Amino acid sequence: MGNLCSKNIKKQNLQTDMKQKLVENEHQPTPIQKQEETESVVIVKKVIKPEEPEVKSEVLPEALTQKEIEDYSKRCKFTHDQIKALYEHYKKISASIDDDGVIDNDELNEALGLTQSEFGKRIFKVFDLNGDGVINFEEFLIGLSPFSSTGTLEDKIGFSFKVYDIDGNGGIDKSELTILLKACLSDTFLTQISEDELKQLIDATFEEADIDGNGEIDIDEYTEMVKNHPNILNNLQIDLPFLK
Ligand SMILES: [Ca+2]
Ligand SMILES: [Ca+2]
Ligand SMILES: [Ca+2]
Numbered sequence: 138m139g140n141l142c143s144k145n146i147k148k149q150n151l152q153t154d155m156k157q158k159l160v161e162n163e164h165q166p167t168p169i170q171k172q173e174e175t176e177s178v179v180i181v182k183k184v185i186k187p188e189e190p191e192v193k194s195e196v197l198p199e200a201l202t203q204k205e206i207e208d209y210s211k212r213c214k215f216t217h218d219q220i221k222a223l224y225e226h227y228k229k230i231s232a233s234i235d236d237d238g239v240i241d242n243d244e245l246n247e248a249l250g251l252t253q254s255e256f257g258k259r260i261f262k263v264f265d266l267n268g269d270g271v272i273n274f275e276e277f278l279i280g281l282s283p284f285s286s287t288g289t290l291e292d293k294i295g296f297s298f299k300v301y302d303i304d305g306n307g308g309i310d311k312s313e314l315t316i317l318l319k320a321c322l323s324d325t326f327l328t329q330i331s332e333d334e335l336k337q338l339i340d341a342t343f344e345e346a347d348i349d350g351n352g353e354i355d356i357d358e359y360t361e362m363v364k365n366h367p368n369i370l371n372n373l374q375i376d377l378p379f380l381k
């Protein structure tokens with residue numbers, strides 16, 4: 138326990154140094170906001186907009202049947218009304234580029250405003266449960282479930298863990314974290330971060346999070362890290378304003 142504590146303190150110092158360094162390097166003055174962003178491992182906040190452009194699907198049924206709604210509601214965390222509202226969005230998103238009744242990677246990126254291809258691919262893979270390269274309505278509902286009003290902390294942790302765990306082996310290693318950080322950093326103020334600084338940030342993250350020191354952050358270690366740094370989740374979420 139003593140070891141762990143001193144490890145945490147050392148890590149905190151490191152992170153503070155790191156933040157100061159980054160803030161010093163950055164000329165635009167909003168240090169508080171920047172410090173918060175720096176602390177987050179992934180800097181993404183996505184919103185499915187309440188008003189999508191009017192695209193009408195020619196291939197999907199106008200509305201779900203009551204039976205379908207009931208079946209879907211057993212497999213996700215949304216109410217019947219929310220499922221109906223999500224279906225309207227699903228119809229539009231699935232028809233936005235190719236009106237084929239399913240959502241492909243480009244359509245999801247567009248709906249979530251994702252521009253970073255690596256990150257967009259990861260989010261897409263987490264949604265695409267059966268791995269067939271497209272998202273059907275059930276996958277859409279299940280993928281968004283962690284972000285419903287009844288989604289639990291564990292649900293959100295599970296979602297973001299899957300985004301990081303690229304090879305799906307149940308652990309996040311340094312190379313996986315590096316790939317995602319790079320994908321996310323390029324459209325933020327951290328663009329100017331050097332390779333060395335990136336490496337330091339990742340080493341510091343691992344020093345804190347990889348409690349058993351096996352070189353991978355497993356789901357328990359990740360859960361612990363999120364509890365210490367709730368910002369990680371604040372910044373990886375999908376808002377569904379039209380459901381509120
Ligand atoms: Ca489509
Ligand atoms: Ca699929
Ligand atoms: Ca992995």
Ligand SMILES: [Ca+2]
Binds near residue numbers: 348351
């Ligand atoms: Ca570990």
